[in-house]
Amino acid sequence: MKRLLKVLLPILLLAIGFGVFQMLKATKPEKQSPTVQERVWRVEVEPVELVRASPELELYGQVETPDLLRATASAAAWVTEVQVQDGDLVEKGQVLLRLDERDFLPRIAQVEAEIADLQAQIESEQNRFETDKLALEQERRLLELARQGVARQQRLKTQKVGAEQALDEAEQAEAQQQLAVSQREMNIADHPSRLRALQARLASAEARLLELELEYERATVRAPYDGIISRVAVTEGDQVSKGEALARLYAIDSLEIRARVPAPYQDELIAALRQGEPLTASTTIGGERLALTLDRLAGEADPSGVDALFQVQGDPAVLRLGQLLTVQLERPAREAVVAVPFRAVYGGGRLYVVEDGRMRGIDVESLGTREGDGDEERLLVQSDALAPGDALVTTHMPNAIEGLRVEIINDEALEGTAGGASEAVSDRTLGPAADAVPADAASSGLSAAGGRTR
Incomplete structure (x- = not known):
């Protein structure tokens, strides 16, 4: 009996446990499956x-001018006066600087003296020519008298009343007079050549005088137009040589802006310019907007693009040569x-x-x-x-x-x-x-x- 109990008890426990498990499984609460809700972004x-x-195209440009004046020394001289500084606004005719007049006046006086000497030589040549013409008439008369003397001596010799020596002397006098006449005729014939040579030397001297007077006039450097001084290269007391730069000046109204246009936009700008369509642009300086107009495209291009040149429609006095600017170009609508x-x-x-x-x-x-x-x-x-x-x-x-x-x-x-x-x-x-x-x-x-x- 005990032996049977030992066998049945474990089986009974297992059956009870399995039954409890099935009961719990059957009575467990049902879990609802989660629902996925799609998120909404605001x-x-x-x-x-x-x-x-x-459309606007942003370009990077630089201020430049085709009218940049480089004032240079007209001759080797000393600088005696400088009246402007870099950045000064100047008016047309205003004195910028002066060179020492003592480096010019002595050379002018020397050429004037040379001209006076040549004028005197020309007058002397004219007098000599008139004298030679009068003398030639007298020389020819003397030659005729000498020829008559030779003929007379020949007749006397033929009549055997004249001496041989007298005939020789008469012929010698005729030859000398003939030589004098030839010399006088040659002097008269050479007169035009001598006169032209003197006149050429006079013209050269007068041209040299004009050159020196022009150099002297330019010793005082003046502004040819209203503009801005961009550089002063000398100071008082400097010695300069001919052609050496003294100062630079540019006209305010000549300022323009050069900017590189990328190659993809080149064709549409060329077409707009050909059709006469105005293309406007602008740039900002000191918080103020400056109006521009596309004037033309440069004559040369490269694979990266072509340069566009803009005219200033506003006040150009706010610009400075070499200034870098950002340009907003309005492309065709x-x-x-x-x-x-x-x-x-x-x-x-x-x-x-x-x-x-x-x-x-x-x-x-x-x-x-x-x-x-x-x-x-x-x-x-x-x-x-x-x-x-x-x-x-x-x-x-x-x-x-x-x-x-x-x-x-x-x-x-x-x-x-x-x-x-x-x-x-x-x-x-x-x-x-x-x-x-x-x-x-x-x-x-x-x-x-x-x-x-x-």
Whole structure:
């Protein structure tokens, strides 16, 4: 009996335990399965507005001028007076500096004396010519008398009453007189050559005098126009050589701005200039905006672009030669463009709009920047997929994705806009809203349709 009890007792305990387990399992409370609720991100939007606008192109330019005057020394001299400094505003005719007149006057006096000597030589040559003409007549008469004397002696010799010596003497006198006449004729014939030589020397001396007088006149350096002194290279007491730079001056009205235009924009600017379309620009100096106008493009270009030259429409006195400036150029106007804040742009060419409570990505073409209301710089974009009144997402989400469910928090921005904006607001799903957009929005367990563009 005891032996049977030892065998049945363990089996009985196991049966009781299994029965208790089955009872507990059958009577345990049912656990409800958790429901996954999709999260909604709060965003701000603004309505899409298609406008006609001119994209702005930011350029970096430098102030220059084609009328830079470099005043140089007219001759080797000493500087006796300097009346201007670098940066001075000067008026036309104002004295800038002077060179010592004692370096000019002695040379002028020397050339004047040379001219007086040549003029006297010319007068002497004229007198000599008149004298030679009168003397030639007398010489020819004497030659005729000498010839008559020879003929007389020949007759006497033929009659054998004349001496041979007398005939020789008569012939010798005739030959000498013939030589005198030839010499006088040669002097008269050479008169034009001698006179031209003296006149040429006189003309050379007079030209030299004009040159020296011009050098003396330029010893006092004056401003040829209203301008600004950009450099003074000498001081009183300096010795300068001919052609050495003394000062630099440029006209205020001649200032222009040269800026490099990138190659992709070169063709549209050339086309606008050919059509006579005015292209305006501006730059900011000391908080004040200065108006500019695109005047022309440079004659040479390289693979990086071409230089554009801008005329100043405002007061050019605020500019200085060599000054570096940022120029905002208004490119030719484009139709049906949208000005969007930079925070709404992803990857430089993608926007998001809200449709049926979800974000839909749109690829756009970036045209350039434009200053909007409140001096806010905006990006001008263009796309056929953008329609007026679309709810453009302006809250920047670090990991924005296609199909992300959102809630618009500034409904008033869409009031009065067309169709799709109201529909985008109506299909919202209640749930915990995020006051801030976390960086891990894409990892919240949502299934997204389409790819993700940053």
